[in-house]
Amino acid sequence: MSKNGQEHLVLTGVVVSFNGFQAVDGLTLKVSKGELRCIIGPNGAGKTTALDTICGKTGLTAGSITFMGKRIDNLEEHQIARAGIGRKFQVPSVFRDLTVHENLEVARSKRSGVLANAFCFERDSEREELEKLAEFIGLQECLEIPAGHLSHGQTQWLEMALLVAQDPELILMDEPTAGMTVQETHKTAELFIRLKEKHTLIVVEHDMGFVKEIGDVISVMHQGKLLAEGTVEQIAEHPEVRSVYLGTGGIGSA
Amino acid sequence: MKRGTAIQLGTYGIVCLAFLLVPSFVDDAFILNKYARYLVLGILAVALSLSWGYTGILNLGQAMSFGLGSYCMAMVLKLRTVPVHTGKAGLPDFMVWNNVDTLPWFWEPFHSMAFGLFAGIAVPVALAALLGWFVFRGRVTGVYVAIITLATLVVVNLMIIDQQRFTGGFNGITDLAQLEIFGLTFDAYGSSSYYLIAAALTFCLFFALAVTKSKAGLVLQAIRDNENRVRYFGYDVAFFKIFAFSVSAGIAGIAGMLYTIVMEFASPTFLGVQLSLSVVIWCAVGGRQSLLGAALGAIIVTGMQGALSESETFLKTWTLIMGFIFVVVVLFLPKGLAGVVEGLSNRVFGHGDSSKPEPNIVPDSLGAKSEAESLR
Numbered sequence: 150m151s152k153n154g155q156e157h158l159v160l161t162g163v164v165v166s167f168n169g170f171q172a173v174d175g176l177t178l179k180v181s182k183g184e185l186r187c188i189i190g191p192n193g194a195g196k197t198t199a200l201d202t203i204c205g206k207t208g209l210t211a212g213s214i215t216f217m218g219k220r221i222d223n224l225e226e227h228q229i230a231r232a233g234i235g236r237k238f239q240v241p242s243v244f245r246d247l248t249v250h251e252n253l254e255v256a257r258s259k260r261s262g263v264l265a266n267a268f269c270f271e272r273d274s275e276r277e278e279l280e281k282l283a284e285f286i287g288l289q290e291c292l293e294i295p296a297g298h299l300s301h302g303q304t305q306w307l308e309m310a311l312l313v314a315q316d317p318e319l320i321l322m323d324e325p326t327a328g329m330t331v332q333e334t335h336k337t338a339e340l341f342i343r344l345k346e347k348h349t350l351i352v353v354e355h356d357m358g359f360v361k362e363i364g365d366v367i368s369v370m371h372q373g374k375l376l377a378e379g380t381v382e383q384i385a386e387h388p389e390v391r392s393v394y395l396g397t398g399g400i401g402s403a
Numbered sequence: 404m405k406r407g408t409a410i411q412l413g414t415y416g417i418v419c420l421a422f423l424l425v426p427s428f429v430d431d432a433f434i435l436n437k438y439a440r441y442l443v444l445g446i447l448a449v450a451l452s453l454s455w456g457y458t459g460i461l462n463l464g465q466a467m468s469f470g471l472g473s474y475c476m477a478m479v480l481k482l483r484t485v486p487v488h489t490g491k492a493g494l495p496d497f498m499v500w501n502n503v504d505t506l507p508w509f510w511e512p513f514h515s516m517a518f519g520l521f522a523g524i525a526v527p528v529a530l531a532a533l534l535g536w537f538v539f540r541g542r543v544t545g546v547y548v549a550i551i552t553l554a555t556l557v558v559v560n561l562m563i564i565d566q567q568r569f570t571g572g573f574n575g576i577t578d579l580a581q582l583e584i585f586g587l588t589f590d591a592y593g594s595s596s597y598y599l600i601a602a603a604l605t606f607c608l609f610f611a612l613a614v615t616k617s618k619a620g621l622v623l624q625a626i627r628d629n630e631n632r633v634r635y636f637g638y639d640v641a642f643f644k645i646f647a648f649s650v651s652a653g654i655a656g657i658a659g660m661l662y663t664i665v666m667e668f669a670s671p672t673f674l675g676v677q678l679s680l681s682v683v684i685w686c687a688v689g690g691r692q693s694l695l696g697a698a699l700g701a702i703i704v705t706g707m708q709g710a711l712s713e714s715e716t717f718l719k720t721w722t723l724i725m726g727f728i729f730v731v732v733v734l735f736l737p738k739g740l741a742g743v744v745e746g747l748s749n750r751v752f753g754h755g756d757s758s759k760p761e762p763n764i765v766p767d768s769l770g771a772k773s774e775a776e777s778l779r
Contacts, residue, residue, distance in 0.1 A: 204635060230637035244628040247621070254618070255625045258636040263646045266619035315636055 157182040157349050158203070158319060163212035165198050165373075172198040174373030175212070180319075185341060185350045187360045189384075190370035191394050196353045197239060199370070200321045203351075204236040205229040216319065231261060235317035239324050241304040245297030249288050249307060252296050253279045256311035279314065286310045302333055309340060320344065322352040326359050338362040369394065408616065410752075415612060415695055419605040423598065432592035437709060439597045439665045441702045446600075446607050446658035448685045448701035449694050453611050454651035455683070456691035457620065458644060459627030461549045464556035465682050468527035468652040470674030472659025474563070474576065475526060477669030478510060479519030483580035496578065501568040510569070516584060523660040524653045531652030535645035542641075544630065553676065560674040575670030582664050591667050600661050604698065607654050611694050614650060623647050688732050689739050696741025703740075 158180040165173040173195040180186050188196050201207035203214060205226040214222040221229050230236075244252050257279070260266065283289045286306040291299065296307060305325065312320050325341075326334045334356060341363045344350060354360050360367060360381070367384045369377045371394070377387045384390055422442060429435050447469055454460045481495050494506060512518045538551055563570045571577070582589040582596075589596045614620050622643055625633050634640050663669050672678065682701070689700015704725070711721035736742055 225639075226634040227637050227639045230635050236635045238632075242629055242632045244625045244632070246628045247624060251621055251624075255621055255633070256636055258638060260618075261637045261639070263619060263639070263642050266622060267614065267617050267646070269618040270613075270616065311636075 156180075157184070157217060158351075159215045160199070160203070161213050161215075163199070163202055163214065164210045165195070165202060165207055166210040171373050173202065176370070176373065176375055178368060178375060180349060180351060182349055183345065185345045185352065185363055185365050187364040187367045188351065188353045188370060189355070189357070189360060189367060189394065190376070193372075194370040195373040196370050197323055198373075200236065200323055200351065200353060203229075204234055204321055206236075227261070230258070230315075230317070233318035234321065235312045235315045235319070236321045237308050237312055237323060237325060239327065241301070241308055243296040243299075243304055243307050243311065246295055248293050249283060249296055249299070250276075250279060250292040252307060252311060253282060253314045256314040258315055282310050282313060285313075301328055302330070305329065305333075309337070313344070317348065319349045319351070322350065322354075324353055324355060326354065326356050334359055335362075410748075411612075415608055418695060418699070419601070419608060422601040422604060425601070426594040426597050435594060435597050436592045436665055439591075439600045440662070441705050441709075442597075442600045442604050443658050443661045443665060444682075444685070444701045444705050445698035446604050446661070447655055447682055448689065448697040449604075449607050449611050450651045450654035450658065451682050451686050452691050452694050452697035453614065453654065454647050455686060456693070456697065457615055457627065458623045458647040459630075460644060460648055460651075461546075461683070462552045462648070462651065463549045463679055463683065464552035464554075465651070465655055466674050466676075466679035467552075467556040467559050468531060468655035469659040469662070469678070470560070470563075470669075470671070471527045471530065472523040472656030473663045473669045473673045474570070474659075475513070475519055475523035475656075476582075476660040476663040477576040477579060478513040479516055480579035480582060480663065481576050482510070482514055483583075484578060485580070495571075495576070497571045497574065497576070498568060503568050507569050520660070524656045527652040527656035527659075528649045532645055532649045535648040536641075539641040539644040539648070553679070556674060556679055557676065560671055560676075563674065564671050573671060575668055575673075577668040579663070579667055589664055591665050596664055600665065603657060603661055607657060608694055608698060611650075611654065614647075615694070619643065619646070684729055687739060688729065690741025692738060693741035693745075696739055696744075699741075700739060 156179050158178075160176055160178040163173055163176045163178075164171065176195070176199055178199070188199065190196050198207060202209055202222070203216075205221070205224060205228075209222050212222075213220060216229075216232060216234065219232070221232060221234075224232070244255060247255070260269070280289060280292065283292055286309065288299075288303060288307060288310070291303070296304065299307060305328070309322075309325065312322075326337050329337065338359060341350060341352070352360075352363070364381055366378065367381060368375060369384060369387070369390050371389075376393065377384060377390050379387070425438060426435060429438070447465065450468070451462060451465050454462050454465075482493060484495075486493060492506075494503070495510075498506075513522070534552070534555060538548060543551065564572055566572070581591070587595060589599055615623070622633065622638055626638075626640055626643055630640055633643075659673065662673065681704075685701035685704050686697045687700070688704055689698065690696030707728075708721070708725060711717045711724060714721075717724060732739060738745070
């Protein structure tokens, strides 16, 4: 286990090029263990692509990514997940035909081999733990209904619960509050602050109110590059950030 | 154990018991043989339900595993025919007609019954694992999997027809001995074969049910739903798919071996495109997401085909009637007959295993719509 404050995830000179278009152009980013890092930036800044490279969805054109001291940019998605990185996608993606409870069971993936799972029938033993988790996200009444029948907000919550059940070291969140009401956003912020105790989080977000509520360190991306990095106050004062993203009104009006 | 699982186990048990009791009421050897044949096809449907219904792999080449199992059994039984029907040193008759002097090397091990029974499962499993390795490691999905499996089936089928000297070509392998193990003789028209097949169906049903009830089975269903999401939980999707594909091939191999016993021959039509596509129809009619539903679908459809084509009234129109039934099922019963039974039992016994009423979050019409979408 690395100590708190040590570099947990390091992106060095990451370049992703789609047919010549540089979606990410020499991004260098360092995230410490136990940190909650927000990534903001205008549309097309390469925020989602940056997350995609970390979890293995998109390959690198150049650069390297290390996680807990190991290179992960040449691994397959499932190997990266086993190394301890979980991902929430922008478009909610749960298993619609499976019940809420089954969704959570699949997410509990400490044991991921085929044969180990083929002889695993004692699925009820985990039930209590998963029920507690469902209660936490307010879905305890819905454990046995298919996830496809949940509302949009509930689906978002289920996705976050899936990550809690998976229990990875590092959680990548892509716009977790998209389409949420003010109360829901607030509750999400609470959840994140709770998650921060045990996990490292990287959150891509547009909602500046939400970012202010949760963020320690904010990284601003612009045209595939890191534009600025710092606390909420530092970012709000940064002249370039104001001109490309926040607008002249500052962080309050964004 | 969940109440839903208990009900399911009970239903499977009762249906299998009913199959096992049939010979007590039927003593016509011809009819019993016919029923045995339907049950074998039921096993084949269980195999497809496991790969298509539970994992989302539409295997249009299921008959390949079936046919290979069938040929393995036929090779063993051919080498056991009395010398009158064979050439010098027990050489199979069709080889003598094709001017083959010595038994080819790959026929040699089939002198052993144990090897034959092993090969009937192992050959389809190995071939499926090899094909699955390339297809699923290469992340081929959807309709392309269907095309590749169908093409592979045609290749294997043509190879068997082409190598007439060793496989009997179009005629297949005929004039076989009866299966004898542990002092028991399995006559195709006797009740012993029927019992063997009913027992095999029971075994395959419960084995497949165990697979789907395990955590691996749950992951397979998750893969069917959203393959990419599963990867990010750390599961190696390709290996899970190869697993399901191979287990399914093994079950189809067992069905193939049993088919040789009831039909008393093996033929290239057992690896035919027509049979392979029929399996898909049986599963769709019975309900592909239910193992028992798929088995019953196969038995009902083939049974009906048999009954209609034998009756004089429908001699010319029976294919039309069958076609009409398929269209009706696909249009109005997306979950097949199993879906109808499930819906009825939910109405009678209340829903599943939760004592609380199901919160009605989405109107039923929406649920039905997403069903139709998933079929597309």
